[in-house]
Amino acid sequence: MRVAVIGSGIVGAACALALVEGGAEVVVIDRVGVAGETSSRCEGNLLVSDKAPGAEADLAVASNAMWRSLAERLDADRPNGQPATEFEAKGGIVVAFGGGEAALERFAEAQRATGIRAEAMDVAALAAAEPFLSPEVVHAVHYPDDAQIQPSTATQALLDTAIRAGARLVIGEVTGPLGRPGGLSGVTTTAGPIEADVVVNCAGPWAGEVAARLGARLDIRPRRGVILVTTPMPQRVFHKVYDSDYVGAVGSGDAALQTSTVVESTPGGTVLIGSSRERVGFDDRPGVAPAAAIAAKAVRLFPFLEETVLLRSYFGFRPYAPDHLPVIGADPDVAGLVHATGHEGAGIGLAPATAELVAHAVLGTTTALDPAPFLPGRASLQETA
Numbered sequence: 001m002r003v004a005v006i007g008s009g010i011v012g013a014a015c016a017l018a019l020v021e022g023g024a025e026v027v028v029i030d031r032v033g034v035a036g037e038t039s040s041r042c043e044g045n046l047l048v049s050d051k052a053p054g055a056e057a058d059l060a061v062a063s064n065a066m067w068r069s070l071a072e073r074l075d076a077d078r079p080n081g082q083p084a085t086e087f088e089a090k091g092g093i094v095v096a097f098g099g100g101e102a103a104l105e106r107f108a109e110a111q112r113a114t115g116i117r118a119e120a121m122d123v124a125a126l127a128a129a130e131p132f133l134s135p136e137v138v139h140a141v142h143y144p145d146d147a148q149i150q151p152s153t154a155t156q157a158l159l160d161t162a163i164r165a166g167a168r169l170v171i172g173e174v175t176g177p178l179g180r181p182g183g184l185s186g187v188t189t190t191a192g193p194i195e196a197d198v199v200v201n202c203a204g205p206w207a208g209e210v211a212a213r214l215g216a217r218l219d220i221r222p223r224r225g226v227i228l229v230t231t232p233m234p235q236r237v238f239h240k241v242y243d244s245d246y247v248g249a250v251g252s253g254d255a256a257l258q259t260s261t262v263v264e265s266t267p268g269g270t271v272l273i274g275s276s277r278e279r280v281g282f283d284d285r286p287g288v289a290p291a292a293a294i295a296a297k298a299v300r301l302f303p304f305l306e307e308t309v310l311l312r313s314y315f316g317f318r319p320y321a322p323d324h325l326p327v328i329g330a331d332p333d334v335a336g337l338v339h340a341t342g343h344e345g346a347g348i349g350l351a352p353a354t355a356e357l358v359a360h361a362v363l364g365t366t367t368a369l370d371p372a373p374f375l376p377g378r379a380s381l382q383e384t385a
Helices: 010-021 055-076 101-112 123-129 151-164 204-213 245-251 289-301 303-307 344-363 379-384
Strands: 002-006 025-030 092-096 119-121 139-143 168-171 174-180 183-189 198-201 221-230 240-243 258-265 271-277 310-320 327-330 337-341
Touching: 002 010, 002 183, 010 025, 010 151, 010 198, 010 337, 010 344, 025 151, 055 151, 055 344, 092 101, 092 123, 101 139, 119 123, 123 139, 151 168, 151 344, 174 204, 183 198, 198 204, 198 344, 204 221, 204 310, 204 337, 221 289, 240 289, 258 289, 271 289, 289 303, 289 310, 310 344, 327 344, 337 344
Parallel strands: 002 025, 002 198, 025 168, 092 240, 198 337
Antiparallel strands: 092 139, 119 139, 174 183, 221 271, 221 310, 240 258, 258 271, 327 337
């Protein structure tokens, strides 16, 4: 089985590793290089805390467990200077200011019913866990399974492992299909034609455009997000801490600018501050409005940040599916085309489980995951197109 994987972000890298270890001959195609776009412009969240009960929550719980063994494997096997994943099982704390505590607790209670660990914290426990948190916070829920990786280096480690197992990386842009009666027999690229029995579209926010070039219709839209980074400092944030309005922003279909507070430390001593969401196409001029709104909310959560110097800010585009579910599986119209995209800001966390579903779709490998909710031909995705 010859498989061409389009995109060497974290989803493409995870799919390449699962496919090559499943026995496929794999070529990964990327126009800029490994983790050159979305996967190097995000926070590296491995979250279950922001998932409402349902198909994506089930996928997140499974993928979270997969990441623990996968990160251990990648970090233990690092030849030729392969980078570490920087996996941290730090846990997450979701907080509410006055007026939001009832909604947060209802959300957590629904999650507990599905098996997600969500532990209510009293004032003393919260002060012990995050002593620099604002005293305005009136309620918090601890999610011990939330974790973090360094997304760029984790992507590099995944693809390096896939290449050592036999995969090949080609730098070039996909320009069109190689055809066979009723479907694909590969792709044309700026680096030349690449023959394949199956093509896997892992092009992130560009997946809709790539699908169109290959004769398919896929409603994936870019959603821009901005992140702030402080200068290194002694550690004063000990978990992944975010305001409960983050959950609403994740699930919103509003195209306008939305911001919510997410704050966490990195092993290097910097503090990452997010997050923003807005659908503006591929506009690469975010201006100062998102950064200003993010900073103001972060200072309310952690007052010490008001005196902190920002090192830089950066932004990226996330692949947004209008029905808020990842798109994973065979294209309903173009034979030989499989999609793995639409994760928006959850692609880092969902990558291992996505790869398992892709290997199942392409090679028929076993999986305990239910692929049905994520199939590209699902009615909820077609209705929004």
